[in-house]
Amino acid sequence: MEVSRVIALVAATMTTGLSAGLFYAYACSVMPGLRGTEDRIFIEVMQRINVAILNGWFLLGFVGALATTAVAVVLHLPADGHRGLPATVAALVCYTASLVVTRRINIPLNDALAAAGDPSRIPDPAAVRGRFESRWVRWNVARALLCTAALGFLCWALVLHCDTVG
Template structure:
């Protein structure tokens, strides 16, 4: 590989690692904020308020900025893995693979647990017309909180792996 091509590949690898780290950090921060402030803050509200707020948040969060971080973390991390498959990138490969596994785990939790719970909460309808809001909240809150904490931990682990990958990449290119 020529020096120019090698330099271009290194720039792409660094950009991809940085983009993966930033987008994963955004997702980790979001789940952390829910775990440490949003859900504890809602814990003391009445059932109707809790349902109404969560329904509104679940609608508002589905926007381009959220999706950029949420899906961008998967895309950039997978790309970082692919770009570090060649022999000259192998030193960083275990850390990027660890990040991809952890982030994919958080997506699996989201898909299998949190989204169905959000959908069930939305299907309950207008909080003012719910016959048994205690039951609706009870079927949602504890399970959603528990699995959101798992997502926060998985995303934080992925972020840690990506930070380590950046350290390894910088150390490798400095030598």
């Protein structure tokens, strides 16, 4: 059981770290880097990123974080594993909240941006960008913070686990 708990915690920490890093990169570099671009360029770049990101490597981290954190919670339910349980549950709650934000806010905004069509044919690209950018950025920062909190909780669960074993 001990080895399984450690493997689950490490896997959860790594995959959650990948998601936290992705959202952090958007918040700190991608979106600020696009801020000064022309509206059509902004729309085209974001449309391309939203298509390119849907790949197996992204899904491995994004879905893997939820799955491995849930497994870590289950493995910490036995009486001898309770010490790390609160931190692991907190991580699961934070990561799940980031998925809710993604599903309810960021994905619909991405879909609306895709539905706008070819940027060269959009009659009012400033309006399309205006409906997307500030709201998407704000909620991306929220999910970056939620994922970072989840990562911190998982790190704390590992510390508690190592303290128990050592």
